[in-house]
Amino acid sequence: MDWRDTGILLSSRRHGETSMIIDVFTPERGRHAGVVRGGASRKVAPILQPGAQLDLAWRARLEDHIGSFTVELQRSRAAVAMGNRLALAGMNAVLALLAFTLPEREPHDALYTQTQNLLDLLDQIELWPLAYLRWEIALLDDLGYGLDLNTCAVTGATDNLTYVSPKSGRAVSETGAGDWADRLLPLPDALKGSGTFSDADIVAALATTGYFLEQKVALHQIGKPLPQARARFIDALARTA
Structure with missing residues (x-):
C-alpha cells in the first residue's frame, strides 16, 4: 500500500534512536x-517542526499498519510563529485541537482547507484572532456540533439575538429567553457575522465556542478535557485585549 499527499505536521515524537513518528x-x-x-538526523529533524507543510509519501505492507513516511518540506511556518508569542500560541492551539478531536484516517477536506488558510495568516496577526474564531466554528460544524445563530430557536425572530442554547447550539432572542436567560450562553457580536471586532469580543465569543468544544466534544465524546494549548492561546489573546 502506498499513497502521496500534502499535509500539515501536527506533532512528532522520537522512535528508537534515529526515527520519528509523525502525526x-x-x-x-x-x-x-x-x-x-532517520527523522532524528540533522538533515531531517529541522523539517519536522509543528505546522510545517510537507509533501508526503506513505508506504506500508498492509493498509492498517502504521507505515512509513518519506517527507519533503513545502513550507515552514516555524520562523513566523516563533517571531510572535500570540501567533505561536495560536498555531499550537490549532494543532493540538486537530490532534485531539479528529479520528485517524477520516477525511475532512473542507476543514483541511480552512486550517491551511488560517495557518497561512500567521504573519498577519491582526487578522488572526477573528480568523481563529471562524476556524473553531468550522471545527464544531465538522464534528457535528455546528451552531445555528441565524434565528431564535423559540420565536423564529432574526433580530435581538442575544443568547445561545447550551443544548442545541441555536440562537435565542432576548424575548425568547424569558426566565431562562441565566441558563443560556452569551451570543457576542463576533459570533453573529462578518465585521471588525475587538479582541475582547472575540475572547467572549471563544468562551461560547469553548463550551461546546469542552462539553460536547471533549468530555461527552472523547472523555478527556481539552488540550491546555487552547487555554494558553486564549489567555494570551485576553492579555492583548
Whole structure:
C-alpha cells in the first residue's frame, strides 16, 4: 500500500534512536501517523517542526499498519510563529485541537482547507484572532456540533439575538429567553457575522465556542478535557485585549 499527499505536521515524537513518528493532517486521508526513518538526523529533524507543510509519501505492507513516511518540506511556518508569542500560541492551539478531536484516517477536506488558510495568516496577526474564531466554528460544524445563530430557536425572530442554547447550539432572542436567560450562553457580536471586532469580543465569543468544544466534544465524546494549548492561546489573546 502506498499513497502521496500534502499535509500539515501536527506533532512528532522520537522512535528508537534515529526515527520519528509523525502525526499529520492531510486533505484526502485526514489525520494520519507514520514513521520517518532517520527523522532524528540533522538533515531531517529541522523539517519536522509543528505546522510545517510537507509533501508526503506513505508506504506500508498492509493498509492498517502504521507505515512509513518519506517527507519533503513545502513550507515552514516555524520562523513566523516563533517571531510572535500570540501567533505561536495560536498555531499550537490549532494543532493540538486537530490532534485531539479528529479520528485517524477520516477525511475532512473542507476543514483541511480552512486550517491551511488560517495557518497561512500567521504573519498577519491582526487578522488572526477573528480568523481563529471562524476556524473553531468550522471545527464544531465538522464534528457535528455546528451552531445555528441565524434565528431564535423559540420565536423564529432574526433580530435581538442575544443568547445561545447550551443544548442545541441555536440562537435565542432576548424575548425568547424569558426566565431562562441565566441558563443560556452569551451570543457576542463576533459570533453573529462578518465585521471588525475587538479582541475582547472575540475572547467572549471563544468562551461560547469553548463550551461546546469542552462539553460536547471533549468530555461527552472523547472523555478527556481539552488540550491546555487552547487555554494558553486564549489567555494570551485576553492579555492583548
